[in-house]
Amino acid sequence: xxxxxxxxxxxxxxxxxxxxxxxxxxxxxxxxxxxxxxxxxxxxxxxxxxxxxxxxxxxxxxxxxxxxxxxxxxxxxxxxxxxxxxxxxxxxxxxxxxxxxxxxxxxxxxxxxxxxxxxxxxxxxxxxxxxxxxxxxxxxxxxxxxxxxxxxxxxxxxxxxxxxxxxxxxxxxxxxxxxxxxxxxxxxxxxxxxxxxxxxxxxxxxxxxxxxxxxxxxxxxxxxxxxxxxxxxxxxxxxxxxxxxxxxxxxxxxxxxxxxxxxxxxxxxxxxxxxxxxxxxxxxxxxxxxxxxxxxxxxxxxxxxxxxxxxxxxxxxxxxxxxxxxxxxxxxxxxxxxxxxxxxxxxxxxxxxxxxxxxxxxxxxxxxxxxxxxxxxxxxxxxxxxxxxxxxxxxxx
Ligand code: PLP
Numbered sequence: 001x002x003x004x005x006x007x008x009x010x011x012x013x014x015x016x017x018x019x020x021x022x023x024x025x026x027x028x029x030x031x032x033x034x035x036x037x038x039x040x041x042x043x044x045x046x047x048x049x050x051x052x053x054x055x056x057x058x059x060x061x062x063x064x065x066x067x068x069x070x071x072x073x074x075x076x077x078x079x080x081x082x083x084x085x086x087x088x089x090x091x092x093x094x095x096x097x098x099x100x101x102x103x104x105x106x107x108x109x110x111x112x113x114x115x116x117x118x119x120x121x122x123x124x125x126x127x128x129x130x131x132x133x134x135x136x137x138x139x140x141x142x143x144x145x146x147x148x149x150x151x152x153x154x155x156x157x158x159x160x161x162x163x164x165x166x167x168x169x170x171x172x173x174x175x176x177x178x179x180x181x182x183x184x185x186x187x188x189x190x191x192x193x194x195x196x197x198x199x200x201x202x203x204x205x206x207x208x209x210x211x212x213x214x215x216x217x218x219x220x221x222x223x224x225x226x227x228x229x230x231x232x233x234x235x236x237x238x239x240x241x242x243x244x245x246x247x248x249x250x251x252x253x254x255x256x257x258x259x260x261x262x263x264x265x266x267x268x269x270x271x272x273x274x275x276x277x278x279x280x281x282x283x284x285x286x287x288x289x290x291x292x293x294x295x296x297x298x299x300x301x302x303x304x305x306x307x308x309x310x311x312x313x314x315x316x317x318x319x320x321x322x323x324x325x326x327x328x329x330x331x332x333x334x335x336x337x338x339x340x341x342x343x344x345x346x347x348x349x350x351x352x353x354x355x356x357x358x359x360x361x362x363x364x365x366x367x368x369x370x371x372x373x374x375x376x377x378x379x380x381x382x383x384x385x386x387x388x389x390x391x392x393x394x395x396x397x
Pocket of ligand 1: 099
């Protein structure tokens with residue numbers, strides 16, 4: 001018998017981390033691999049945030065913090081929600097965690113009983129289904145294709161709602177598609193949810209600052225769902241702080257308290273130095289974040305133009321984050337003589353082996369005809385990657 005629990009056995013390994021590992025292996029064989037597989041800004045953390053961390057360290061800010069976060073950071077998050085998003089969460093409704101990933105895991109563990117359903121809008125971030133399943137929940141995936149810019153309608157969500165639905169879960173701007181739900185689209189979802197008062201909303205807004213459409217819209221501001229929205233956010237993407245591990249939620253008070261209780265038995269409060277730096281980041285100018293956003297926008301043009309010129313790739317115009325999510329179904333059944341492409345995971349593997357470009361196949365995002373390409377890389381790398389992808393795809397017939 002296995003020493004492992006059913007819980008971990010039924011869990012899938014993170015596809016993005018797996019691709020990153022495979023990429024490292026091909027690199028170790030001496031190939032010049034361009035890695036477009038990870039969801040990580042290639043920028044360094046802004047200097048003023050690093051300085052705040054150094055100051056915290058020098059000031060002896062090295063002790064355990066309160067489980068749901070320091071008073072300073074919870075206040076800064078509450079203020080940020082109000083100022084930037086129009087969201088009303090008091091500091092007591094904020095829980096700071098070791099990354100938004102932990103925030104999401106806390107919410108799932110705090111809210112789901114065995115068999116409870118979660119409507120996940122697809123394409124979705126890889127970890128959503130795993131997090132829901134580990135907590136005993138059942139993911140009900142509702143998807144949209146490239147012809148709808150990968151955005152799921154209120155009607156499609158409504159069709160998946162049952163008495164067992166606990167919450168709907170989605171990200172906007174979206175990982176993996178880069179799609180951004182407009183205020184009107186969110187309002188339509190909120191209006192529909194007005195008929196289902198037992199359904200909560202978990203809105204993952206971690207890419208809010210990487211939005212090329214103008215103002216970010218938060219579903220938690222809409223009257224029908226205001227009191228039952230958990231807004232998830234963090235520092236990894238907008239402030240280039242992936243390694244600092246800092247995320248947070250604003251939630252109805254009883255849910256916030258439950259997340260804090262759970263976290264108190266699992267990991268305790270997040271890193272003290274990261275929290276001091278995070279509070280400083282929220283209370284400071286967003287100029288460095290805006291500069292990063294502008295750089296991503298320029299790269300988006302480059303990658304859209306490059307990929308659109310490749311026959312067979314279906315490409316749309318993502319409005320946020322730093323991903324593009326082409327539909328590659330036209331290549332299924334094709335071969336270069338040695339390697340036959342049956343699905344998008346094969347295509348992603350083919351691109352790694354043939355073109356030495358690491359991407360991620362769509363199946364683990366709930367989109368088996370697509371691949372995810374991250375453009376959080378330099379313009380030179382992106383130009384070279386596009387040329388290599390073109391050559392490799394043209395070799396298929
Ligand atoms: N949510 C989405 C949509 C993400 O893409 C990520 C990171 O890739 C996270 C949450 C988790 O971010 P972190 O745990 O680094 O705060």
